Amino acid sequence: MIDFETAVSEVLRQTYSLATRPIRLADSCGYVLAEDMLAREAIPLFDSSSVDGYAIRADDILSASSSSPVHLMVQGSLQAGDSRVHHLKRNHAIKIFTGAPIPLDADAVVMKEFAVEENGKAVFHEPVHMWENVRKHGAEFSEGAAVFSAGTLITPPVMGMLAVLGYPKVEVYRKPKVALIITGNELRAPGSRLKRGQIRDANSLSLINMLRAFAIQPVFVASVRDVKGAVSSALKKALKKADVVISTGGISVGEYDFVRDVAAGLHVQTIFWKISLKPGKPNYFGIKGRKLVFGLPGNPVSALVSFELLVRPALLKMQGIKIENQISFRARLTRDLRKKAGRMEFVRAFFAKNSGSELLVTPTTGQDSHMMSGLAKANCLILFPKDAEFLPKGAIVEIRVLPWQQW
Ligand code: AMP
Ligand code: MG
Secondary structure, eight states: OBOHHHHHHHHHHTOOOOOEEEEEGGGOTTOBBOSOEEOSSOBSSSOEESSSEEEEOGGGGTTOOSSSOEEEEEEEEEOTTOOOOOBOOTTEEEEEOTTOBOOBTOOEEEEGGGEEEETTEEEESSOOOTTTTEEOTTSSBOTTOEEEOTTOBOOHHHHHHHHHHTOSEEEEEOOOOEEEEEEOTTEEOTTSOOOTTOEEOOHHHHHHHHHHTTTOOOSEEEEEOSOHHHHHHHHHHHHHHOSEEEEESOOSSSTTOOHHHHHHHTTOEEEEEOBSEESOOSOEEEEETTEEEEEEOSSHHHHHHHIIIIIHHHHHHHTTOOOOOOOEEEEEESSOEEOOTTSEEEEEEEEEEOTTSOEEEEEOSOOSTTOHHHHHTOSEEEEEOTTOOEEOTTOEEEEEEOSSOOO
16 A cells, blocks of 8 residues: 555656647647747737827827817828838827827827817827837747747637747647546446446546546547456557556455456556555556556546546646646635544545635535545545544645536
8 A cells, every 4th residue: 555645656757748749729729838939020019009099209299288288180090900001290190099000100109088189180188108008019029039838738828829929830749548447237327227236337427527628538438347358358458549548446355356457467567556545545557668557446436536636647747747836725624524544535625715715615525435426516625634633623724626616
């Protein structure tokens, strides 16, 4: 039996980032950049107006005041996307709209709200600073500046920024190919008529949809009976097709728990089996070359929490993400928690702010590993350290936010 922290570092030690490939920017959300991205041109591309108003020379309205306003002849109008080059004449103004390029010789824009237009003239009652309301060429990035480094996850704003930079394609890490094997004689699909002793399969749907959050569609999904040959042929196929094999169930000490045996028979090298962790004690992890095999427990809560704690870091690393920023928060516990020393426990819980903006965390009901509701109602896990036995109400505890939210 190994500690949870050792298990995670063993998983990461055996995990390598995958090859890279070019992909259309439009399809790249959820992938990870495999190269540093530079600004090939200065950004913004040109001086432009940040407001609707009048482009002027600041000099020309230096003396403007409410008692002695300055009148400037309106020479023309410029909207965003207008490619004409305008030269601003002395003592003139050009009507300008947000995003339009600043005319040559203009050096400020007065907001529409601070000017009045009368008889073809714009009237100003106060001066303006030079370059006020002008988005300057290159203010965000100069040509050649580093914008994103390799390892950056492409989120919607990253995509938007890459679009601004003008990259139609980007080099990304390939997504891991994942296979799922769901074991258990007793399992049936949610719509089935159940015979005595049968239950509905929770793990297929919950794990497929955990993968979906990574933009990963499993390459192989099998539901198999607890028969050695069936488990073996599924694992054989899975190893052929996938970089990561995830099984659920059949990994404990029961007479019908075949996953470990079968893995050994297929030359998968055991890295660990059993973690001093709750939920998720009977966890198996093995490797075959660079392929990873996670034998998660069958209990639906253990399976999903184990995925979150052990599989997620591996999937992130394979995609080139450096995991340096595992976010956890501290929150005040609203009731006593007890356990025996010797196993690290992740307690399913719900955190929220109280009226004083303090984070409070409350364990959900249904904490047994087979009770899916306790996890379904949770939005975080409370870390109950291995050797602690008691966390009193009011204690400040560490929580790990789950990748979904409940409101
Ligand atoms: P196992 O790890 O195979 O011994 O399974 C542990 C417990 O989880 C047993 O009560 C199983 O019936 C249950 N279980 C295993 N797989 C699933 C599943 N896919 N969906 C729901 N319950 C499951
Ligand atoms: Mg089973």
